[in-house]
Amino acid sequence: xxxxxxxxxxxxxxxxxxxxxxxxxxxxxWWVTLPHFLQTWLRNFVAGTLLYFISGLLWCxxxxxxxxxxxxxxDAIPSNRAMLxxxxxxxxAMPWYTLLPxxxxxxxxxxxxxxxxxxxxxxxxxxxxxxxxxLVIVEFGIYWMHRELHDIKPLYKHLHATHHIxxxxxxxxxxxxxxxxxxxxxxQAVPHVIALFLVPIHFRSHIAxxxxxGVWTANIHDCIHGNLWPIMGAGYHTIHHTTYKHNYGHYTxxxxxxxxxxxxxxxxxxxxxxxxx
Numbered sequence: 290x291x292x293x294x295x296x297x298x299x300x301x302x303x304x305x306x307x308x309x310x311x312x313x314x315x316x317x318x319w320w321v322t323l324p325h326f327l328q329t330w331l332r333n334f335v336a337g338t339l340l341y342f343i344s345g346l347l348w349c350x351x352x353x354x355x356x357x358x359x360x361x362x363x364d365a366i367p368s369n370r371a372m373l374x375x376x377x378x379x380x381x382a383m384p385w386y387t388l389l390p391x392x393x394x395x396x397x398x399x400x401x402x403x404x405x406x407x408x409x410x411x412x413x414x415x416x417x418x419x420x421x422x423x424l425v426i427v428e429f430g431i432y433w434m435h436r437e438l439h440d441i442k443p444l445y446k447h448l449h450a451t452h453h454i455x456x457x458x459x460x461x462x463x464x465x466x467x468x469x470x471x472x473x474x475x476x477q478a479v480p481h482v483i484a485l486f487l488v489p490i491h492f493r494s495h496i497a498x499x500x501x502x503g504v505w506t507a508n509i510h511d512c513i514h515g516n517l518w519p520i521m522g523a524g525y526h527t528i529h530h531t532t533y534k535h536n537y538g539h540y541t542x543x544x545x546x547x548x549x550x551x552x553x554x555x556x557x558x559x560x561x562x563x564x565x566x
Contacts, residue, residue, distance in 0.1 A: 293321045296400045299492060300325070303394050305480045306496075329394055331381035333387035341379060346406075348463040348507050360513045378468040385471035386478070389397060390499045393482045394405030397492060402485035403493045408487065413487065416494060422488045424540065430480025432544035435537040438473060450474040456530050458512045463522055505540070514554045557565040 295361045304325065310332045311320045349372070368537075397404045408416045438449040445453075451470040455461050467474065481499055484490065511543055514524025521538040529536040535552035538544045546553035 296398060298406045299394075299398045299404070299563065302406075302492065303329055303398060312334055318396075326395060328392040330387060333390050334384055337387045337502065337503060338380070338383055339476075340500060341464075341507075344504045344507045345376075345463045345466075348511060352511055352513065361458075362513075365512065371460050372464045374461050375455070375462060376465040376469040377465065379466075382467065382469055382471040382474055386467070386474050387483065389475050389478050390496065392500070393485060393495070396482075397485070397495075401488045403487070404485060404495060405489050406492055407551060407554065408491055415489075416491060418484055419489050420491070420494060423490045423498075424482045426484040427480045428539055428544060430483060431477055431539040432537050432548075434477050434480065435539070436550070438476070439533060439537070448476075453530065453533065455510075456533075458527060461510050461512050461527065461530060463507035464509050465510040466467070466508075467503065489540045510540055514556070519546075521545075523531070525552070528552050528554060 307320075307325075307328045309353065311317075311328065314335055315331075320328055324548060343500065353366050357363070357366075393402075405411060411419070438444050450471045452465070452473065455465045455468070469477075478499070481495070482500075485495065507528040509523045511523050512527045513522075514561050515522040516524065516526075519541045521536065521540055521542050524536075525536040525542060530551065535550050536542070536545055537550055542551055
């Protein structure tokens with residue numbers, strides 16, 4: 290009985306999230322009679338779509354217009370047509386992407402994972418330790434998932450190649466961050482769900498990290514080298530899009546460094562300068 294009351298907290302929490310998002314953005318007749326699972330999926334779809342457009346539009350406005358020629362040379366700014374194509378690909382996949390957090394929430398509500406409800410249950414030290422472990426698992430998982438999507442040729446041809454049509458600076462933009470084949474995007478986010486079964490993680494932190502992926506992927510596709518060690522920023526990821534065999538990591542460069550697939554943007558720039566001379 291106590292267990293049922295504990296897991297009910299998660300159901301109450303997701304119901305609250307559904308009401309906050311859907312009640313303010315959609316007519317109640319569109320969603321109020323839907324089963325809880327479909328309400329959750331609709332909330333994730335609406336929230337994910339808003340996050341994609343708001344972060345992408347603000348990012349593009351800042352780097353391409355407000356700071357024109359400061360971060361990105363004029364001849365490297367992607368065309369409106371290229372960005373609209375990226376949006377088209379991303380929006381076709383969005384209903385499928387948002388199924389993943391919906392399924393993860395369902396598993397958490399039913400007590401199938403190691404998720405905990407409140408930080409006070411474990412304390413701040415344990416919370417930070419668990420969060421670090423979770424992120425290590427995610428980094429490890431995404432590195433290998435991404436690498437295998439390149440190394441296994443049928444996977445690359447039928448899934449990942451959709452994303453790699455953006456293979457030079459003038460075709461990459463923040464909107465390319467979610468422009469994947471739906472199954473490709475889901476596979477690369479699956480480590481977030483696998484980690485739920487391996488390490489205790491705070492529920493809201495898990496949901497936040499899944500949605501932060503939308504902002505992070507916009508960031509690493511803007512072609513601006515932030516040069517903030519050990520972060521796998523856009524400078525590294527731009528090289529990945531042009532060489533196809535380096536910098537598979539997600540948040541950091543550590544997996545690439547350990548496994549010999551790292552290519553540093555600073556070294557790359559030096560080599561190009563030497564060739565010009």
